Structure formats: structure tokens, C-alpha cells
Amino acid sequence: MDGHAEIASARVPDGALLRLVQRGDDFTILLDRTELMSTRASASEEALATLTYERLVGRAAPDLLIGGYGMGYTLRAALAVLPADAHVTLAELVPEVIEWARGPMGKLTAGCLDDPRVLLVADDVAMLIDAARDGYDAILLDVDNGPEGITRRINDHLYTDDGVMAAKLALKPGGVLAVWSAWPDPDFTTRLVEAGFHVTETVVMEQADGEGDKHLIWFAQRPYPTRT
Numbered sequence: 001m002d003g004h005a006e007i008a009s010a011r012v013p014d015g016a017l018l019r020l021v022q023r024g025d026d027f028t029i030l031l032d033r034t035e036l037m038s039t040r041a042s043a044s045e046e047a048l049a050t051l052t053y054e055r056l057v058g059r060a061a062p063d064l065l066i067g068g069y070g071m072g073y074t075l076r077a078a079l080a081v082l083p084a085d086a087h088v089t090l091a092e093l094v095p096e097v098i099e100w101a102r103g104p105m106g107k108l109t110a111g112c113l114d115d116p117r118v119l120l121v122a123d124d125v126a127m128l129i130d131a132a133r134d135g136y137d138a139i140l141l142d143v144d145n146g147p148e149g150i151t152r153r154i155n156d157h158l159y160t161d162d163g164v165m166a167a168k169l170a171l172k173p174g175g176v177l178a179v180w181s182a183w184p185d186p187d188f189t190t191r192l193v194e195a196g197f198h199v200t201e202t203v204v205m206e207q208a209d210g211e212g213d214k215h216l217i218w219f220a221q222r223p224y225p226t227r228t
Contacts, residue, residue, distance in 0.1 A: 010096030067125030132170035
């Protein structure tokens with residue numbers, strides 16, 4: 001990128017190369033040469049957290065799973081609205097991403113990784129989903145640019161019929177699976193509906209002033225059991 005200096009890089013396990021570049025106070029994380037995220041636009045990543053929480057208001061001690069730290073916008077937005085008794089499990093597979101957060105992007109990180117409500121797990125979010133049963137009030141996924149494993153092909157599992165069903169089983173009744181995407185995907189919507197979720201698609205802008213690209217968040221709620 002013109003005017004940007006690469007300051008670090010990391011290899012996603014079984015996946016592509018991540019590059020951290022900087023220009024002045026701005027940072028960008030690239031997947032090879034494709035921009036994954038930037039400090040210049042964060043509104044949709046923050047909306048992933050705040051709009052999910054709106055669907056959880058009234059739940060005591062909500063328990064969230066966030067897949068992917070990125071630049072921490074979703075985590076910080078979640079911590080800003082969650083109550084003191086909430087619990088957030090943050091799954092980040094690439095240890096260098098956390099090193100960048102504590103190092104060159106420390107000012108941006110603002111201590112969010114040390115919040116007592118946060119448990120950092122250096123592992124694949126899919127592993128945590130597969131291991132859980134009725135465990136989470138919400139699962140927030142922003143590990144790719146959409147329902148396709150571009151950072152590592154094994155991430156494709158998250159968006160398959162089996163992956164969607166695993167997320168449903170990992171949620172408490174009434175819990176919410178929220179998936180961020182840079183683009184629509186009607187097939188993924190169909191997959192969520194066929195798994196038995198109540199699905200809402202919400203368009204969000206990438207910048208807080210309403211400028212920039214349109215992004216999409218799926219909010220898929222696990223139904224409550226039917227009373228007989």
C-alpha cells in the first residue's frame with residue numbers, strides 16, 4: 001500500500017500470510033495484499049457487538065464467545081455495553097495478532113485484553129463451538145470477510161450445515177449467532193434458516209458517519225423450546 005510501511009507479519013496456521021502495515025497513526029491488517037481491517041473504518045465491527053447485545057438485554061450475566069480479535073473493535077464495543085457480571089471468551093488463533101495488540105497498537109487496545117470479564121483462548125473458535133452445549137448467550141464471528149474461509153480454508157467448516165448446527169447447539173435457548181460479512185450470501189442465509197434459526201440480516205456501514213462500504217451482519221437466534 002502506498003505510503004504504508006510493513007511492521008510485522010504472521011502466518012495463519014494452515015492458512016495465509018497476515019501483514020500489519022502502518023502509516024502515521026493508522027494501521028491496516030492485510031491478508032497477503034487484501035485488506036482485512038483498518039483503523040480507518042470500524043463501525044460495522046463495533047455494530048457486531050452492540051446490535052448483538054440489544055438482543056440480549058435482560059439476560060443475567062451474559063456469556064459471549066467472540067471469534068477473532070482483529071483490532072479489538074468488537075471486543076471493546078462489547079465491553080462498553082456489557083454488565084459487570086458478563087463473561088467474554090475471546091478466541092484468537094494467531095498469537096502474533098495479540099502481540100500486535102499489546103505492542104504497536106497498544107494505544108488502540110486500551111487495556112481491553114486485561115478486562116477481568118475477558119478470557120483469552122489461543123485456539124480455534126470452531127473448537128470452542130464444537131465443545132459447547134447450551135453454553136453461550138451469543139457467538140460473534142468475524143474471522144473472515146464473509147461466510148467463506150479466506151484466512152484458512154478449514155474455516156469453511158464454520159459456515160457449513162454441520163458448522164451452523166454446531167453453533168446452534170453451543171448456544172443457550174434464545175441465544176444469538178452473529179456473523180459479520182463484507183457481502184451478502186443468500187446460500188448462507190438459507191443454511192441458517194434450515195438449521196432452525198430465526199434469522200435477521202442487517203446492513204451496516206463501515207464508517208460511523210455512514211460513509212464507506214455496506215457490510216452485512218446475520219443475527220440468527222436459537223428458538224426457545226416449545227411449551228406443550
